[in-house]
Amino acid sequence: MLIRALAAIFLAITTAHPASAQEKSITAFVAASMTNMTNDLNAIYTRNTGVKVTPSYAASSALAKQIETGAPADVFISADIPWMDYLQERKLIKNNTRFDLAGNRLVLIAPKDSKLTEQKIGKGFDLAKLAGDGRIATGDVKSVPVGRYAKAALEKLGAWKAAEGKFAMTDNVRAALVLVSRGEAVLGIVYETDAAVEPGVKIVGRFPADSHPPIVYPVALTATARPDADAYLKLLRSATAQVVLERYGFTYLPKPGP
DSSP, X not given: OHHHHXXXXXXXXXXXXXXXXXXTEEEEEXXXXXXXXXXXXXXXXXXXXXXXXXXXXXXXXXXXXXXXXXXXXXXXXXXXXXXXXXXXXXXXXXXXXXXXXXXXXXXXXXXXXXXXXXXXXXXXXXXXXXXXXXXEEEEOTTTOHHHHHHHHHHHHHTOHHHHGGGEEEESSHHHHXXXXXXXXXXXXXXXXXXXXXXXXXXXXXXXXXXXXXOOEEEEEEBTTOOTTHHHHHHHHTBHHHHHHHHHTTOEEOSOOBO
8 A cells, every 4th residue: 555655646746747847948949040049048048037948940941830730839030031921921929029139141151171262252253163063052942041041142143043053952051051061062051150150161251231131030929838938038138138149140130128
């Protein structure tokens, strides 16, 4: 009888624990290019609130589709406006919580030991010739934000048609970064903030800001967000978030709160 009683107590404790843990956690779906910055902010949020953040990093397209199919996310940070619009049109975010968090820049990278030097990127830029027989890595131009920005820039500069067949398209920007850092691609098009955190690559060119749509990261709570997520958005609007974002090279867009 004693053993049965102890077993019953143990069962009650172990079954109650996940519910308790769930009440003290939130899930953030975040564009892969914000991995390092978000990890820092998550640690600050948990330290201040006692609430754990479980992040999921991937391409904005993949994350938006997961939310659409019912994935349990509380916060969504997209690397472009269209994927946030996609969720808003389907009533899957809380519209009144949406705001633009950060901006970024598009750059051309090469492996760290590449002999390439700084390239001037403008009208007439011949990316195909620069790549030679090698591959150019970026996100999938049909769905991944960095890929869509890259294609838009190359089309405007007149370089897309010749270079299109040389692209190695990846599921997210960090995967493209890895291909270049390993030397599996001779060039890559990523965000400036990604290049800054990867010692295996170097920036060899910067795309003109007017060659592609502005790179903007909107954020919002999902329609099913838990109450603790409100404090997370408050942190993102704070001067603390501004310091962290700018340290990683992002442009901070909101006016910082207290």
